[in-house]
Amino acid sequence: MKRIVLTGGGTAGHVTPNMALVPKLIDEGYNIYYIGSYEGMEKKLIEDIGVTYYGISSGKLRRYFDIKNFSDPFRVIKGFFEAKKILKKLRPDVVFSKGGFVTVPVVIAAKQLHIPVIIHESDMTPGLANKLSIPSASKVCCNFPETVKLLPEGKAVLTGSPIREELFTGKCEEGLRLCGFTEEKPVLLVIGGSLGSVAINNAIRSNIDALLEKYQIIHLCGRNNLDESLEGREGYKQFEYVKDELKHYFACANVVVSRAGANAICELLALRKPNILIPLGLEASRGDQILNAESFENQGYSYVLQEKDVTSETLLNAVNSVYEDRDKYIEAMHHSKLANPIETIVNLANQLASRKKKR
Structure with missing residues (x-):
């Protein structure tokens, strides 16, 4: 029986791709284990799907001054010895x-124990954690053609991001039923992230009358961002957050407005959904979403609207433009080389595992 250790944590974007790999890994005959932080959000997500979880000490490595910069390196060192002990016990392939x-x-x-490592980098440019890890990796998977040029020769593999299989099982008619919508108007799905986006929410709601003339709107507005004055408005349905229903909302959506996080845009690509991307600005991020969005725009998958340029008028024009040209976007996405990321990544794991066994 082959063994694999999955690791990742801190945000859902570092956990859900791991979760997406689990069914295929089980089919391939792997015993699966997970290493995360003691009480990180990944712990419950992983334990809920029945995977054995091990916690280690974890510290954040910052580029800016923080008093925790003096204590966190010791947590990382402690985490290293804990991880080494767990890996010696599990002996993963x-x-x-x-x-x-x-x-x-x-x-x-893992590198010290001669265990092959596959890293996945979601964004265009590697984050600090992956920059530190890449020298110890056997292979580095990525989502963008531009990223391949930034990685060590021979290590980079263009795979795309593992997408949860359940997202492909949505039913359009169920999405319409859940919202009380009809088939007479196209559906606009707006996703502002778990915390929502003030700029996106305001642009949608300030232009609600014009949008509802042509579209029905499913608005995922984020925690504590519901607008009570719009409750019951015909053709408009707002939610703070959805889980199981999301697959049905994707299925019935004709156009999607979204942030440009790597996992989110890879889901849009896999589902072939015409989209408007509104990346987080430099004041709120290191600029990775801006680069992600530019790459998708250059490949013909997305229409990009920078957050500083978002108004009710520019957003309405973008939605109308993408809806009118939706076939062009869908056609471009059909020609994407980022097909079957789960299969590609699991095949890489099989190759590395078989090499280790031959040693």
Whole structure:
């Protein structure tokens, strides 16, 4: 029986791709284990799907001054020895790391124990955790053609991001039924992230009358961002957050407005959904979403609207433009080389695991 250790944590984007790999890994005969932080959000997500979870000490490595910069390196060192002990016990054939600071000690410990490591980098340019881990990796998977040029020769593999299989099982008619919508108007799905986006929410709501003339709107507005004055408005349905229903909302959506996080845009690509991307600005991020969005725009998958340019008018024009040209976007996405990321990544794991067994 083959063994694999998955690792990743800190945000859902570092955990859900790991979760997406689990069914295929089980089919391939792997025993699966997970290493994350003691009480990170990844712990419950992983335990809920029945995967054995091990916690280690974790510290954040910052580029800016913080008093925790003096204590966190010791947490990372402690995490390294804990990870090494766990890996010696489990003796996995391969480690797959999705990123986040908890992964750094795991990857370095695996390298010392001669366990092959696959890293996945979601964004155009590697984040700090993955930059520290790449020298210890056997292969580095990525989502963008531009990223391949930034990685060590021979290590980079263009795969795309693992997408949850359940997203492909949505039913359009169920999405319409859940919202009380009809088939007479196209559906606009707006996703502002778990915390929502003030700019996106305001642009949608300030232009609600014009949008509702042509579209029905499913608005995922984020925690504590519901607008009570719009409750019951015909053709408009708002939610703070959805889980199981999301697959049905994707299925019935004709156009999607979204942030440009790597996992989110890879889902849009896999589902072939015409989209408007509104990346987080430099004041709120390191600029990775801006680069992600530019790449998708250059490949013909997306229409990009920078957050500083978002108004009710520019957003309405963008939605109308993408809806009118939707076939062009769908056609471009059909020609994407980022097909079957789960199969590609699991095949890589099989290759590395078989090499280790031959040693």
